[in-house]
Every structure is written in C-alpha cells, then in structure tokens.
Amino acid sequence: MPSTHWSAPVADAPVDATVELPGSKSMTNRALVLAALATGPGTIVRPLRSRDTLLMADALRGIGVGIVEEPSGEWRVMPRPLTGPAQVDVGLAGTVMRFFPPVAALAKGPVDIDGDPRARERPMGPIIGALRDLGVVIDDQGRDALPFTVRGTGAVAGGTVTIDASGSSQLVSGLLLAAPRFAKGVEVRHEGPPVPSAPHLAMTVAMLRECGVTVETGEDVWQVAPGPIRARDWVIEPDLSNAAQFLGAALVTGGRVTVPGWPEDTTQPGDALRGLLAAMGAQVSLGPEGLTVRGTGTVRGLEADLHEVGELTPVLAALAALAETPSRLTGIAHLRGHETDRLAALAREINGLGGDVTELPDGLEIRPRPLRGGLVRTYDDHRMVMAAAVLGLAVPGVEVENVATVGKTLPGFTGLWSDMLSTASPEPPGPGGRG
Structure with missing residues (x-):
C-alpha cells in the first residue's frame, strides 16, 4: 500500500487504558x-x-x-x-x-x-x-x-x-x-x-x-x-463524541477504557454513548475517575434512532459490523449532507471488506458477516477514519486512506490509538470481535 495509507492496528489482547481526550x-x-x-x-x-x-x-x-x-x-x-x-x-x-x-x-x-x-x-x-x-x-x-x-x-x-x-x-x-x-x-x-x-x-x-x-x-x-453578550471565561469539556472509538475498543476487545473528566451533566450529544454502548453489550459506569466502559466478550447488534446523535453513526456502524446480531440505525438521512454522504460511504466501505450493509432512506441495516482486510477510503471525513480504526481492531489488514483528515477534530488520533493499544493486557482477548 502507498505510504499515505495507515495500517489500522489489530488488538491481540483486551485493552486496559485511560484515554485523555482534547476539548470539544x-x-x-x-x-x-x-x-x-x-x-x-x-x-x-x-x-x-x-x-x-x-x-x-x-x-x-x-x-x-x-x-x-x-x-x-x-x-x-x-x-x-x-x-x-x-x-x-x-x-x-x-x-x-x-x-x-x-x-x-x-x-x-x-x-x-x-x-x-x-x-x-x-x-x-x-x-x-x-x-x-x-x-x-x-x-x-x-x-x-x-x-x-x-x-x-x-x-x-x-x-x-x-x-x-x-x-x-x-x-x-x-x-x-x-x-x-x-x-x-x-x-x-x-x-x-x-x-x-x-x-x-x-x-x-x-x-x-x-x-x-x-x-x-x-x-x-x-x-x-x-442585548450585550457578557464577557466571561469558558472551560471546554472533553469532546465526548470523539470518545466513541476508544470506548468502542473496550467493547470489541473485551477490555476496559476510561475517559477522565466526563461531565455528570452536559449538552454534548456524545453523552448518549453511555446508553448506546450498554445496549450493545458493554458495562458502563460513571464515577469520579470518569466514564469507564468494559467489554463483556459480547458485541450485540443495535436498533436505534440516531437522529439526535448522528455524529456517532460511523463508529456505531463499525461496531455493528463486528456484532453477533443484526443492527438497524435510523433517523439519520441528514448524514448524506455531511463531510461526505456518510450513509453511502459506510455501506460502500464496510461491504468492501466483505460486510453486509444495506442503505435505507434514513439509515443503515447491518448484518453480521466475517470481514477481511482491505483499503478503507475516508472521503476527507474524520469520522470515517475513526470507524476504520474500530474495524481494524478485529480485522487484520485494514488500510486507511488519508488518515491525516482526522485532524479536523482530533489531531494526534493515531498516537492516542497506539497508546491505548500498548496498554493491552497479556490475557487472550475475549470473543468480542469478529474476524
């Protein structure tokens, strides 16, 4: 593959990491x-x-x-x-x-x-x-x-x-x-x-x-x-939507990931990850140390209306492609007007790895099927990079085109991803991922 492609690393053990995220x-x-x-x-x-x-x-x-x-x-x-x-x-x-x-x-x-x-x-x-x-x-x-x-x-x-x-x-x-x-x-x-x-x-x-x-x-x-806009200082919360792929890694590998600084109350859409990942089989807890997600060895399919949290769709679709049961993600027709037509891009790229994804007028149907390695195109869309990284955890040989586009919202992503995987425990991974 050309040097511009990033080889998404495979997780050969459960991750066990604390990931400090930059601001929203x-x-x-x-x-x-x-x-x-x-x-x-x-x-x-x-x-x-x-x-x-x-x-x-x-x-x-x-x-x-x-x-x-x-x-x-x-x-x-x-x-x-x-x-x-x-x-x-x-x-x-x-x-x-x-x-x-x-x-x-x-x-x-x-x-x-x-x-x-x-x-x-x-x-x-x-x-x-x-x-x-x-x-x-x-x-x-x-x-x-x-x-x-x-x-x-x-x-x-x-x-x-x-x-x-x-x-x-x-x-x-x-x-x-x-x-x-x-x-x-x-x-x-x-x-x-x-x-x-x-x-x-x-x-x-x-x-x-x-x-x-x-x-x-x-x-x-x-x-x-x-009227006037009062001058004040702002303290920026961690970007919760950018936590999706890291927390998803805990689910895929049967490991643990903690994101410090997760607010108890927030208007960020990414806070919905708590319920969505739990529905997919994770154990989720919020405490003084942050939000912790633990994989249970099972990745369940998801049926959800993501209209309010559409930006989470790419990573959730990647998790669904690695799940044991089918998924149906709806309410997201507006994603066709984002950085790319995200619904078409996700279907095309997951199917290119051997997946079984069907576009709906307002979403995606994703059925489990063993995946293989290959090139994932990203269409200048940062969240396509994140989705590809999740797929690569369980699928050897995933190559990601133009990984630098992730700098749109998360500079240093590949370093954070490698650091997370370097903490993986030596025990054999659970059956959470599908090869």
Whole structure:
C-alpha cells in the first residue's frame, strides 16, 4: 500500500487504558464566536486545537478579532470592531460555514467566504436566505452555496425568519449565536422535517444564557433578545463524541477504557454513548475517575434512532459490523449532507471488506458477516477514519486512506490509538470481535 495509507492496528489482547481526550470542537467554536462578540476580553481554557477550530479562529481574526494563544495553551479573545474586506476559508467545517456568516454580517465591509470543494455541496441555502430576510446583502451568484460574499454594513436589523433546518441544526445555531448583536434580535422558526442533533441546539441555548443573553424556546421556534453578550471565561469539556472509538475498543476487545473528566451533566450529544454502548453489550459506569466502559466478550447488534446523535453513526456502524446480531440505525438521512454522504460511504466501505450493509432512506441495516482486510477510503471525513480504526481492531489488514483528515477534530488520533493499544493486557482477548 502507498505510504499515505495507515495500517489500522489489530488488538491481540483486551485493552486496559485511560484515554485523555482534547476539548470539544462544538463547545470551542461556540465559545470563540460568543467571546468575539462579547463586551470585553475572555479566555477559553482547554480549547480544542484542530483544523475546524483553527479555521474558526482564523476567520474571526480575518475580520478584526484579537485571538492570542497563551503559553499555557489557553486562548485569549479580545473583541474589536469587525471590519472587511476579508477573505475567509471555512475548509470543510460545518460549524464554521454556518456560524461565521452571521458574524461576518456584523462587519463593516465585504467578506468573501469559501471552503473545500466538498464544502460547496453542503446545505447553505437556508442560512443565506435567512440572512437576506434579516437585511443582509449576500452575493452568491444564485448558487445558495459557497463561495459567496457577505456585504456587511456594520449592523444587522434582525427580526423573524422561517427556515428549513432539517439538513443541520447548525443552521439554527449560527443565527442564534450572533443574534444578540442584531438590532431586533432574532426569532427563528423551523418548517420542515425534524431538526437533527437537538443536543447541539441545547448547547447553543445554554451557552448564550451563560453569557446573560435572553433566549426563549418553543416547538420549532427560538427567540433571542437583542442585548450585550457578557464577557466571561469558558472551560471546554472533553469532546465526548470523539470518545466513541476508544470506548468502542473496550467493547470489541473485551477490555476496559476510561475517559477522565466526563461531565455528570452536559449538552454534548456524545453523552448518549453511555446508553448506546450498554445496549450493545458493554458495562458502563460513571464515577469520579470518569466514564469507564468494559467489554463483556459480547458485541450485540443495535436498533436505534440516531437522529439526535448522528455524529456517532460511523463508529456505531463499525461496531455493528463486528456484532453477533443484526443492527438497524435510523433517523439519520441528514448524514448524506455531511463531510461526505456518510450513509453511502459506510455501506460502500464496510461491504468492501466483505460486510453486509444495506442503505435505507434514513439509515443503515447491518448484518453480521466475517470481514477481511482491505483499503478503507475516508472521503476527507474524520469520522470515517475513526470507524476504520474500530474495524481494524478485529480485522487484520485494514488500510486507511488519508488518515491525516482526522485532524479536523482530533489531531494526534493515531498516537492516542497506539497508546491505548500498548496498554493491552497479556490475557487472550475475549470473543468480542469478529474476524
């Protein structure tokens, strides 16, 4: 295989590891936006430093925000008047392409926004249309997609907008985060199929309220009152969604993995791993040392509606491919509009290893079948790398294309993975994995 391919290591014994995870991408990027629009300087403690968060920081710097990385690793954010002209790269980061344009609308001057080729295919029409309804001038040549130019005047009127946010909850969050700085605030009404990833919306609302912003929510409606965003410091939780593959390794190998710092109460969707992994046969406990998952020697199939926690799907699909009974994962049609069409990609790559996966209109059916080694393509999608690593635990010969794309949310992933496997106990592995 070419040197650009990563050979996913096989677990020849049960893992027994404590894995320290970096901070949450979702919280870091929300904190960056709120700090940039606040009434004074603030500090972000334990921020995630990944491609997505660095793109957000650079986007905000591009329109005048001061962001300095301290020797301690903390980020000091200093709000300043927002100005163009600026050229901003959002990469393939959904949070940046949906959160930044409403902020750019508050800048005085034009802001050109573009991203990776795949980013130009991701749903942007609802937020472009909403900003226009709120009085913002946007030049997109009729594409309703990247690239486009936000022609800010230094202020946004605000008001009421109706959008279809069924493609991504980020479409709502992006409007809410900047809304306190709009003259009339904003009332966002959703019309269409259910909005996915409700925990992420809850995170947005909670963080706004922690800054003293008045937010009211109802059935498919969110109201943010105009007013100051109070300056404050943010302490970023570990990224719980990025724990999926490590905790899953305990299940596959019949071992133990502990993630320290797991919060008792959180709005992160990754907290759902506790119930999902238990349903697949794991023993799960939360204590002072963190969240601990122990494999029992059995990996059961999973029948679950993952509408609220779609980002967990790739790793759960990999676990399902190694399970002893069939799985049915539904409620995730919106994953077709992520970094790649995740449903098609997962079916194609698992089947390429000899699996038996069928795409559904809104999910996947996965039936147990012995797998073989082979190349797993990742489609510039960090979570495809994580899924492939889980498969490689039990399937010799899994080669992963473009492992570096995992740096989008988890730089240093391969090192963390190797460190976890190096702690494997010498006892023979349990029957949790399928070869």
